Amino acid sequence: MGAVETVRRFNRSYTQRIGVLEQSYLGTGRPLGASRLLFEVGPDGAAVRELRERLDLDSGYLTRLLARLADEGLVEVRPDPADRRRRAVTLTAVGLTAYRELDARSERKARSLLEPLTERQRARLDEALGTADLLIRAATVHLRVVHPVSDAATTALGEYYAELDRRFPGGFVPDPPDQGADALRAPDGAFVVATSDGAPVACGGVRRFDDSTGEIKRMWVATGWRGAGLGARLLRRLEDEARRLGYTRAVLDTNRVLTEAIAMYGRAGYREIEPYSQDNPYADAFFEKTLG
Amino acid sequence: MGAVETVRRFNRSYTQRIGVLEQSYLGTGRPLGASRLLFEVGPDGAAVRELRERLDLDSGYLTRLLARLADEGLVEVRPDPADRRRRAVTLTAVGLTAYRELDARSERKARSLLEPLTERQRARLDEALGTADLLIRAATVHLRVVHPVSDAATTALGEYYAELDRRFPGGFVPDPPDQGADALRAPDGAFVVATSDGAPVACGGVRRFDDSTGEIKRMWVATGWRGAGLGARLLRRLEDEARRLGYTRAVLDTNRVLTEAIAMYGRAGYREIEPYSQDNPYADAFFEKTLG
């Protein structure tokens, strides 16, 4: 497989050269960890909890790093009024200056990397890195089964409905969120959310159609994430969940305007069948697949 | 400039996700630095000096890291017979096993990154990273003026002549290496070598043609490096050197089979002129440019 070699080769030259982008944090008189943290807090501030997850730090260690930044007068840590166990971090005026300095350094580094390239090459690199970025993000998207009225699910479905509302003339009226929620949970169904950096980027569910058949519902992929194979991956995962729930066949409905989706169902082994229901007024194409 | 933003964005998502490729060295019961060093020594061994440069380590620190690996029986450090101040490092049988283990881990990591992608996406990522790799390497190539019979120059010219020999029916007989070497040195000329990871990837020289004119000679770009703007960059650098030497005009000759080169000279502002010499039997196209 050539791609593995390419990834490794790229990784090698990249970390040797651009990895230095990270080390642009150096020379600020502050250790790398502290700089990274300062940058991660950012102009909008952040919760300690969130920082711990994003940077994957031990809580004791993070506390100390924050205390150090606070001593330098760069950040303020104060309890979150909503839940006083939690603490929120914000940059002070001095901290904001330091943040901007880091930002400017990183920008300069990136600029100086591009500097030897011609306009044509910059455009090529721009495109190549953009593509690589999308695919790498897509490959590292995290799929998981969640409760259909959990935060993650609600956010994802909210975006899904909003999009349907924009796309269908006359708009779209969703069911109230907890309507039929149990249908999308074990033992009858499942709801899967795909997240990247904590934000939902795709979702979908399976529910009982009949004893041997699961119906795929509410499949959605965020606009910026299409064309990266995320839909196909989500579909595979939903089929796995359907199998786990004991179904041997999957059915789904969709609308003919969604041509890419229909093509993707075809590639995934679905074949068109007669309408199996009139419940969904937005559906005009119906598919099935035997789950091997 | 969109490209700067793309680079920074890419860097962020990349280091967060794939940066972990490096940390695949972890969990071997050996600190990261030691693993990196072991990997850098590699099956072919390396000179201590070289390792220090490649990994940018303090000499004392490197000595200790090596001593540690030697204690574990992974490497042997012995004086270089050619110069007994220097020391050469080689892997022992045990070290080679450990090296292969690291290599396998890194391979697995890369493979698991690609695993969620479809064949189509893998191919796209392969292509995108390949392009990005080439351009990033090209952007970080190091151009410098060297003595025309230095190691760097000799290696580069050797590859250049070998290629000419392959390309021209009847082969190519180079001048002996030190022939006319002074012509390619100050105050009459200059010789520039481009290196990437220490290996020469392009070269070229300027020599005196007449009081006001420098002639560009022996421009060569390694096969794998074409199409990355390296030729244009090298040419600009040679023109700079020519200016510095007091020339106000540059001339050069080439062969019509080298269509990309001829197109590049056109883009760089060269225009075709009558043959100015019959000295070079391989030349059938002649160009000049006024150095502003």
Add this chain to the structure above:
DNA sequence: CCATATCTCTGACTTTAGTCAGAGAATCCA
């Protein structure tokens, strides 16, 4: 052959990074 330079090593450090157990305050849930 001698002054100078190069290369690696040693000793004596400091700083950064990271771990772990548990305390204390706040919140949640039955």
Add this chain to the structure above:
DNA sequence: TGGATTCTCTGACTAAAGTCAGAGATATGG
């Protein structure tokens, strides 16, 4: 309302990473 849970902080560590000033052996150029 009391027990479990969540969140952050403190104390007490260890390991890794890095720095600096020389010492000692070897090469090199005049």
